[in-house]
Amino acid sequence: MTDFPPGFLWGSATAAAQIEGAAFEDGKEASIWDAFARVPGAVLNGDTLDVADDHYHRMPEDVALMKRLGLHAYRFSTSWSRIKPGDREFNRKGLDFYSRLVDELLANGIVPWLTLYHWDLPQAVQELGGWASRDTAYRFRDYAEGVYAVLGDRVTRWTTFNEPFCSSWLGYAAGVHAPGVQDPRQAVAAVHHLHLGHGLATKRLRELGAEEVGITLNLTNALPRDPSDEADLDAARRIDGLNNRIFLDPLLRGEYPEDVRHDLAEYGIDDNVRDGDLELISQPLDFLGVNHYHDDQVSAHPLEHALETHLVQGSTRPVASPFPTAEFVTFPQREGLSLTAMEWEVNPVGLTTLLVRLGREYDTLPALYVTENGAAYDDVVSEDGAIHDVERTAYIRDHIDAVRAAIEQGADVRGYFVWSLLDNFEWAWGYGKRFGIVRVDYDTLERTPKDSALAYASIIADHDASTQASPVVSPIAG
Ligand code: PNW
Numbered sequence: 001m002t003d004f005p006p007g008f009l010w011g012s013a014t015a016a017a018q019i020e021g022a023a024f025e026d027g028k029e030a031s032i033w034d035a036f037a038r039v040p041g042a043v044l045n046g047d048t049l050d051v052a053d054d055h056y057h058r059m060p061e062d063v064a065l066m067k068r069l070g071l072h073a074y075r076f077s078t079s080w081s082r083i084k085p086g087d088r089e090f091n092r093k094g095l096d097f098y099s100r101l102v103d104e105l106l107a108n109g110i111v112p113w114l115t116l117y118h119w120d121l122p123q124a125v126q127e128l129g130g131w132a133s134r135d136t137a138y139r140f141r142d143y144a145e146g147v148y149a150v151l152g153d154r155v156t157r158w159t160t161f162n163e164p165f166c167s168s169w170l171g172y173a174a175g176v177h178a179p180g181v182q183d184p185r186q187a188v189a190a191v192h193h194l195h196l197g198h199g200l201a202t203k204r205l206r207e208l209g210a211e212e213v214g215i216t217l218n219l220t221n222a223l224p225r226d227p228s229d230e231a232d233l234d235a236a237r238r239i240d241g242l243n244n245r246i247f248l249d250p251l252l253r254g255e256y257p258e259d260v261r262h263d264l265a266e267y268g269i270d271d272n273v274r275d276g277d278l279e280l281i282s283q284p285l286d287f288l289g290v291n292h293y294h295d296d297q298v299s300a301h302p303l304e305h306a307l308e309t310h311l312v313q314g315s316t317r318p319v320a321s322p323f324p325t326a327e328f329v330t331f332p333q334r335e336g337l338s339l340t341a342m343e344w345e346v347n348p349v350g351l352t353t354l355l356v357r358l359g360r361e362y363d364t365l366p367a368l369y370v371t372e373n374g375a376a377y378d379d380v381v382s383e384d385g386a387i388h389d390v391e392r393t394a395y396i397r398d399h400i401d402a403v404r405a406a407i408e409q410g411a412d413v414r415g416y417f418v419w420s421l422l423d424n425f426e427w428a429w430g431y432g433k434r435f436g437i438v439r440v441d442y443d444t445l446e447r448t449p450k451d452s453a454l455a456y457a458s459i460i461a462d463h464d465a466s467t468q469a470s471p472v473v474s475p476i477a478g
Contacts, residue, residue, distance in 0.1 A: 003404070003463070003466060003467070004403075004404060004407065004463055004467075005407070005414070006467045007414070008413075008414060008415060008416075008463065008467075009072045009073045009111065009113075009369070009414060009415030009416070009417075010070075010071060010072045010073070010415070010416060010456075010459075010460045010463065011071050011072055011073035011074055011075055011111075011113060011415060011416070011417040011418070012066065012069070012071055012074065012075070012417055012418045012419075012420065012421040012437065012456075013074075013075035013076070013113075013371060013372050013417040013418070013419050013420055013421065014055075014074075014075070014076050014077075014420050014421050014422060014424065015076070015077045015115070015118035015119070015120075015162065015424075016076065016077045016078060016079035016082070016118060016120060017031060017033050017049050017052075017077075017079065017118065017119060017120040017425065018049075018052060018053075018118075018420070018424035018425040018426070018427075019052050019053040019055040019422055019424045019425070020049075020052055020053075020054075020055045020056045020079065020082075021049070021050060021051040021052040021053065021054045021055065021056055021057070022054070022056035022057065023048070023049050023050045023051075023052075024050075025056065026082075026091070026093035026094060026097070027082070027085070027091040027092075027093050027094055028079065028081055028082040028085070028091070028094060029081050029085035029086070029122060029123065029124065030081065030122070030123040030124075031049075031079065031080070031081035031120035031121060031122060031123060031178075032119075032120065032121045032122075032123055032126045032130070032171075032178035032179045033049055033119065033120050033178045033427075034048070034049055034050075034081075034123065035123045035126070035178065035179070036177075036178035036179060036180050037049060039180060042178075042180060042428065043427075043428055043429075043430045044428065044429050044430040044432045045430050045431075045432065046430075047425065047430025047431050047432075049425050051445075052424060052425050053422050053423070053424055053440050053445065054445050055422070056097065058445070059097075059100065059101055059104065060104055061447070062421070062422070062447070063101070063104045063105055063108055063110070064108075065421075065438060065447060065449070066105075066108070066110055066421065067108040067109070067110065068449075068457075069437075069449070069453055069456065069457045069460070070457050070460045070461055070464070071110055071460070072110065072111060072415075072460070073110060073111035073112075073113050073157075073415065073417070074105055074110050074111070074112060074113060074421070075113040075114075075115065075159075075371055075372075075417045076101070076112070076113070076114065076115070077114070077115040077116070077117070077118035077120075077162065078098050078114060078115070078116060078147055079094070079120050080116075080117065080120060080121060080122055080125075080140075080143050081120055081121070081122040081123070081124075082094035082097070083095055083098075083143065083146065083147060084122070084142075084143045084146055085122045085124055086122055086124025086125060086128075087124070087128075087139075090146045095146070095147070095150045095151075098147070098150070098151060099150055099151060102114075102151055102154050102155060103154070106154060111156075111157065112151075112154070112155050112157070113157045113159070113371075113417070114147075114151065114155050114157065114158055114159065115159040115160075115161075115162050115216065116140075116143070116144050116147060116158070116159065116160055116161070116201065117140065117160065117161045117162065117167075117197075118162040119162065119163075119166065119167055119171075119177070119178070119427075121136075121178075121179075125139055126179050130179055130181075130190070131167060131168065131171070131172065131189070131190035131193050131194055132172065132181075132183075132186040132189045132190055132193070133189075133193065134193055134196065134272070136193055136197065137193045137194075137196040137197035137200055138200060140197035140200070140201055141197065141200035141201045141204050144160070144201035144204060144205060145201075145204050145205075145208065148204075148205055148208050148210065149208075152208060152209065152210065156210075156211040156212060157211070157212050157214075157287075158205055158210050158211075158212065158213045158214070159213075159214055159215060159216050159289055159371070160197070160198040160201050160202060160213070160214075160215050161194060161197070161198055161215050161216065162216045162289075162291075162371075163216060163217060163218040163291060164191065164194040164195070164198075164215075164217070164247060165217065165218050165243060165247060166218065167190065167194055168187050168188075168190035168191040168194060169187055169191075169242070171187075171190065172184075172186045172187035172190045173187035176428050177427060177428065184267045185267045185268055187267075188264055188267040188268060188269050188272070189268070189272050191246060191247075191269075192269075192272040192273060192277070193272070195247075195250050195251070195277075195281045196277055196280065196281065198215055198251070198281060199277070199280030199281040199282075199283060200280060202280075202283050202285075203280060203283060206283075211286075212286035212287060213285065213286055214285045214286050214287035214288055214289060214366065214369075215251065215285065215288065215289065216288075216289030216290070216291055216371045216372070217244075217247050217248065217288065217289070217290065217291070218243075218290075218291040218292070218293075218372075219243070219244050219248075219290055219291070219292060219354055219358075220243055220244070220292065220293075220294065220295055220296045220350075220354070221240075221295040221296070221350050221353055221354055221357075222236045222237075222239040222240040222243055222244070222295075222296050222298050223236060223295055223296065223297055223298065224236040224298060224299070225297045225298060225299035226299070229300070231300035231301070232298065232299050232300050232301070234300065235298045235299060235300040236298040237259065238259075238263055239296060239298045241257055241259055241260040241263060242260065242263075243296065245257045245260060246260050248358075248362065250278060250281045250282060251281060251282060251285065251288075252282065252285075252362045252364045252365065253282065253362070253364070254278045254279065254281070254282035255278060256269065256273075284364070284366070285366045286366055286367070287366050287367045287368070287369055287414070288358075288365065288366050288367070288368055288369075289368075289369050289370075289371030289372075290354070290355065290358070290368055290369070290370050290371065291370075291371055291372035291373070291419070292350070292351050292354055292370065292372070292373055293342075293344050293372075293373065293374075293375075294344040294345050294346075294347065294350065295345070295347055295350040297334065334347070338391075340375040340376050340377060340391075340395070341375075341376040341377050341378050341433055341434075342375075342376050342429075342433060344375075346375070346395060346398075348395075348398040348399045348401065348402035349402060350402075351370070351373065351399055351402040351403065351406070352402045352403075352405045352406045352409070355368060355370075355403065355406035355411040355413055356406050356409045356410065356411050358411070359410060359411050359412065365412075367412050367413075367414045368411060368412055368413045368414065369413070369414055369415040369416070369417070370403055370413065370415065370416045370417060371415075371417050372417060372419035372420075373396075373399050373416070373417070373418065373419060374392070374395070374396065374418050374419035374420060374435050374437075375391070375392050375395040375396075375435065376426065376433040376434055376435045377389060377391050377392050377434065378434070379392075379434055379439060379450065381439070381448075385448065386448075386450075386451065387439050387448060387450035387451060388450075388451050389450045389451050389452045390451070392437070392450065392452040393451055393452040393455045396418060396437075396452055396455070396456060397455065397459070400416060400459060403416055418437055418456060419435055420435045420436050420437070421436065421437065421438060422436045422438050422440050422447065423435065423436035423438070423439055423440040424436065424440070436450070437449065437450055437452045437453035437456055438450065438453050
């Protein structure tokens with residue numbers, strides 16, 4: 001059995017808005033999520049991001065935890081609304097926080113893996129049109145430049161966007177994510193402007209000397225519920241187009257897929273594209289980050305127990321379909337597969353299939369990193385204080401095996417990041433869903449590594465031993 005290649009990066013991921021708290025401190029202003037969380041019904045239980053995990057004040061403690069786990073890399077995001085709220089000057093104090101974080105990581109031998117945008121657009125930029133407006137792409141480039149000016153001497157891995165799917169479809173079509181808009185035309189415009197922001201920032205970061213620049217997409221296999229039904233096959237093609245290919249093709253082929261352009265013609269997909277945009281968007285990538293949690297079962301026929309979509313999230317507001325098409329992502333899904341607390345099916349083979357398929361379908365595919373994978377479960381704290389999260393531990397182990405299988409079949413995967421290091425603000429679900437390998441007690445903010453964290457630490461330690469890499473630190477479990 002092949003093992004993971006030497007140099008394979010083992011990490012864990014978080015995002016600024018989900019963990020930092022300090023939502024209005026040291027010059028940080030409201031992001032679209034701070035505003036959205038105050039809309040009645042938008043977030044389960046009315047949870048806000050005000051305190052979250054208080055990572056802003058506990059950062060050194062959290063980095064110490066990463067070191068104890070033996071992580072090679074830490075994927076985090078910088079908060080645009082902390083760094084450059086609206087069109088005002090850069091906020092020195094906000095930049096300082098990330099500068100201290102990067103120093104702390106490097107001092108502990110951990111690679112900083114930086115994402116510039118994980119959904120927290122400054123509310124001031126939303127008020128100027130948000131992602132429905134082309135100007136936002138240029139503002140994003142300027143923000144990226146300001147971050148590079150401060151961190152570029154120490155950060156080598158730059159990710160422009162996390163999951164433009166969520167920022168566009170969930171934010172502007174379904175309305176379950178901030179800014180809560182339900183307008184397919186704006187959603188289609190947002191897709192293009194996110195792409196453009198990626199292209200503009202990538203060009204600028206390269207001019208400034210960034211070593212590696214990439215993007216992270218959430219990708220799923222869209223499977224026809226009944227493969228012998230023509231209508232289900234066509235529905236799966238359409239959902240694959242809107243989930244995956246509308247993002248992959250402009251980046252890797254410099255064009256929007258023909259069928260998607262046809263499906264979205266009535267929403268003006270071509271109207272947003274100007275000369276030169278696609279060249280900018282399709283500049284070579286140094287890596288593609290893949291976030292994967294589950295496959296999608298797609299049907300043209302509504303099922304009795306199927307929700308219209310699996311994207312309903314924690315919202316109690318009326319929710320629109322995330323896609324401007326009539327397909328149904330059916331759910332709950334295949335028989336025999338267990339579900340996580342998100343009611344997402346557990347099927348590690350899907351990750352292998354996805355990673356292998358990308359290499360077969362895209363000639364220009366760069367190195368792949370699994371930048372998110374993990375599971376929410378309803379954790380129970382034992383009397384001794386331990387969290388025996390057997391299901392999450394199995395989920396992570398089985399998905400790591402699935403990555404190994406993909407590598408054996410030729411996929412060029414160079415790293416794996418567990419989502420998430422800490423329990424955190426799970427968007428429309430608020431604090432109601434726990435993805436962490438480390439528990440956060442939301443009363444005391446105390447951190448406790450769950451069994452899954454200990455298991456992950458020993459997987460990393462075993463890998464380090466087998467590749468004779470001298471582990472940076474000794475993990476807490478052996
Ligand atoms: C990703 N969907 O979000 C994000 O990058 C994380 O911030 C998040 O916490 C994690 O996955 C777990 O949800 C997604 O409904 C949220 O298709 C929703 C969907 C996909 C990704």
